[in-house]
Amino acid sequence: MTTSTVTAQTPAKTPEPAAAPDPARIARRRRLAQWGFVAPAVVFMLLFFGYPLVRNVVMSFQHYTPKTFFTGEAPFNGTDNWSNVFHDALFGKALWHTLVFTAGSLLGQFCIGMALAVFFSRRFPLNGVLRSLILLPWLVPMVVSGIVWRRILDQDTGVLNSFLDTIGIGGHTPWLTSPGMALLSVILVNIWIGIPFNMVILYGGLQEIPKELHEAAALDGASAWRTFRSVTLPVLKPVITVVLVLGFMSTVKILDLILALTDGGPADATQTLGTLTYQNSFVQLDFGAGAVVGNVLILISAVFAVFYLRANRTEGK
């Protein structure tokens, strides 16, 4: 169990004559039965995760056209897809938007989620009910949330602008229709979606902190803020890492929310690597270009996967 060098051992099946029960043979048969439990999952994951990863790399060197689906031919074209994608100004924009979208979303979700987690750590009536109801935004399909917010943020008839109009600040903000505002709006909506997830995990982490730590800090005369900074945050660090990395993973690839809110527009202002992959492959039917962008997305995820696994390892042991 300590080493993990060998992935799968399939015992060579040499049919032996049925002699006296051979312990080695029985053990081997038992192993085989045990692998029967695990094998379907391994095969499934190889087909649905392993294969697509490899196939995407291959596809990024192939030339796909709408005709490919009739002829089945996608000739290799060297690094053409890569240089085409990298020379397209849209790629740089999408990369930048992805980083801003991810960083902004994480920052907002985390700070508000943490504030709510601390708030709900206090004991008060109805705490549990309120805490579980706050999960609802996270459970609703993202594309549906996107559509609801699209209605709320509508420039002329949306409720947000009419509210702002009533209280006398602004009221005609083109939330989703001006290139300058759209990305910010999409980030704000995604923060709303991500708050419950952050809150629940951070709340769980806060419950694990031994009470004595806070009592000791209180005895030392530390203020609430000081205690939070010097006691809570450091103890909570492993949980925080996990929240941020998982948040990163789910945010960097978001597609449905953006499609529902803006379809990547206006003027590509909310185009991210995820939507660009979709556009390239499924709208323009240039799967080679889509694969290139997808591979960049994987590369970015892989960097954070390393962080995640490291956090996970310190967490587990």
Add this chain to the structure above:
Amino acid sequence: MATHTPTASRRRWGSTVAGVLVLAVMLFPLYWMLNTALQPESGLLKVDPVPGSLDLSGFSKAVSDQGGHLLTSLAVSLGAVAICLLISAPAAYGLARFGLRGSRTIVFGTLITQMVPGIVIANALYNSYVDLGLVNSYFGLMLADASLGIPFSIVLMRSFMVSIPGEVIEAAQIDGAGPVRTFVRVVLPMSRNSLITSGLFAFLFSWSDFMFALTLNTTDEVKPITLGIYQYIGAHVGDWGSVMAASVLSAVPAAILLVLAQKYIAAGITGGSVK
């Protein structure tokens, strides 16, 4: 802690009020969805803060336009849950208890799969699906949606099954039960809670799926509600009342699950992601 001085208890109710306010802000968009759905006529213009009278015509239109897609979602999600549990429960048990060589590598791989962007999978899968004739098929979409829940379920159930006392399993084996019998008769009943949690999340993942629905279907044959609503706003930009009514209907499973199974949901969010 149980002694309530008047000021302390007032302070506690003060927190409750603050909590209700927070909740009101957080849930406002969902309220607005319901509110708009109940005022289908004013859907194009500004919407009143409270529906003056209950107008269910938006809902009846949504049901007639989108009801079929709701059923499609239900069928696909239930299928995906079945596939997910069939594949991940035995695997979780095997990885938790058998000490197979390579188990750790597989668990590691399972964690990694949760990081592969869905659009990348769809990109490669689409071409294979075309070759295999799985595009526009219920089974194809169920398989793809099951992939959303399988790694999560394996991780969640495995961490649960590790903690089943070894004596229980050994006792079953001494009674002459083979591995399959032990698994079905002893392990599965004991793991009921983690099975429910995994199934619940597999259902939610599949129900919320938009990307596979969007990319692996080229006709209207297999159209889940998420895709239905998305295309609805394209075609009915003015008819927000019906769009919102359809949205409400699509959010119903989430609401029901939250009410019926809140403890499993909280356990799933924390357990499945931190472990």
